[in-house]
Amino acid sequence: MPTVAFLGLGAIGAPMARHLAAQDLGLRVWNRTATKAAAFAASHGALRAGTPAEAARGADIVITCLPVSADVEGLLDGPDGLLAGLAKGSVLVDCTSGDPATSRRIAARLAEHGIDFIDAPVSGGVVGAENAALTIMVGGDAAVLERVRPVLAVFGKLIVHCGAIGAGDAVKAVNNALLALHIWSAAEGLATLKRAGVDPAVALEVINTSSGRSNSSMNLFPERVLTRAFPRTFRLALLDKDVGIAAAVAREHKLPTPILQMTAELYRAAHLAMGEEVDHVEVVKWVEQLTGTVIQ
Numbered sequence: 444m445p446t447v448a449f450l451g452l453g454a455i456g457a458p459m460a461r462h463l464a465a466q467d468l469g470l471r472v473w474n475r476t477a478t479k480a481a482a483f484a485a486s487h488g489a490l491r492a493g494t495p496a497e498a499a500r501g502a503d504i505v506i507t508c509l510p511v512s513a514d515v516e517g518l519l520d521g522p523d524g525l526l527a528g529l530a531k532g533s534v535l536v537d538c539t540s541g542d543p544a545t546s547r548r549i550a551a552r553l554a555e556h557g558i559d560f561i562d563a564p565v566s567g568g569v570v571g572a573e574n575a576a577l578t579i580m581v582g583g584d585a586a587v588l589e590r591v592r593p594v595l596a597v598f599g600k601l602i603v604h605c606g607a608i609g610a611g612d613a614v615k616a617v618n619n620a621l622l623a624l625h626i627w628s629a630a631e632g633l634a635t636l637k638r639a640g641v642d643p644a645v646a647l648e649v650i651n652t653s654s655g656r657s658n659s660s661m662n663l664f665p666e667r668v669l670t671r672a673f674p675r676t677f678r679l680a681l682l683d684k685d686v687g688i689a690a691a692v693a694r695e696h697k698l699p700t701p702i703l704q705m706t707a708e709l710y711r712a713a714h715l716a717m718g719e720e721v722d723h724v725e726v727v728k729w730v731e732q733l734t735g736t737v738i739q
């Protein structure tokens with residue numbers, strides 16, 4: 444089995460890395476806040492690296508899972524950077540929900556050193572990561588994907604080659620733009636129905652067996668909104684970033700996409716008003732404020 448390093452033990456990175464630690468992969472972990480990496484290494488039998496370079500040294504596959512592509516790009520240079528540790532012939536697998544343009548730039552930088560790159564964002568949320576049931580959407584050389592597939596299969600259930608470098612990022616961004624739109628539109632719809640005298644639970648019972656249903660109406664609203672639980676699993680700031688990427692890709696290709704652009708604007712405003720730590724589903728509270736209606 445290859446040797447693997449994992450950088451970025453956040454909400455989704457940590458459960459992904461846990462599955463790798465349980466395999467014979469000599470896993471090393473690095474995290475910006477070093478105490479998190481130390482705690483992870485102690486609990487899961489992984490090696491803690493002091494720097495990105497130390498994590499990458501001797502690793503065949505280095506996996507990153509950070510908020511944005513620019514964070515990954517920011518780890519490349521300097522004596523402690525990834526390029527100081529990555530060996531020729533190794534692969535950087537970026538599981539960040541990134542942006543295609545930066546991924547292409549990172550891939551070009553690595554190629555100068557004989558290092559391969561694929562963008563490999565994931566979907567399925569923290570629960571999918573905990574159950575090793577993530578969908579992984581990959582951009583880059585199909586032959587490179589085949590080299591790393593057994594390692595990705597440790598935490599992924601469905602691994603799809605989407606196209607050239609940046610294609611995985613683009614698919615992820617559009618998927619999440621649809622998620623964002625479904626949450627917002629379901630919130631507006633349910634607030635409207637509540638004001639029209641319909642209990643939101645009754646409305647969802649109908650919608651969820653009818654053509655207006657979505658993952659948001661079927662899972663997020665019953666489990667997180669009606670219960671007022673709003674667990675923090677995926678930050679609104681990250682969903683704002685994803686919708687912004689989807690809107691930017693559409694603009695790059697000069698497509699008229701009014702709904703996509705408007706969704707990006709709405710999420711940007713909600714993110715700015717609600718801050719960095721709130722969960723994505725908490726955007727419903729923003730719609731509740733706008734409509735003066737609590738969906739309960």
Ligand code: NDP
Pocket residue numbers: 451452453454455456457474475476479508509510511514517538539540541565566567568569676677678681682
């Ligand atoms: P978190 O905010 O929970 O964690 C981010 C991680 O990145 C932390 O380990 C953090 O370190 C590290 N980090 C942040 N900024 C930097 C930086 N500049 N340099 C180095 N390390 C940095 O994010 P998630 O784990 O939720 O998300 C990670 C990626 O996965 C994102 O792109 C997100 O969109 C995507 N994703 C998340 C899902 C989810 O359900 N959470 C689902 C699908 C995709 P530190 O501990 O020091 O803060």
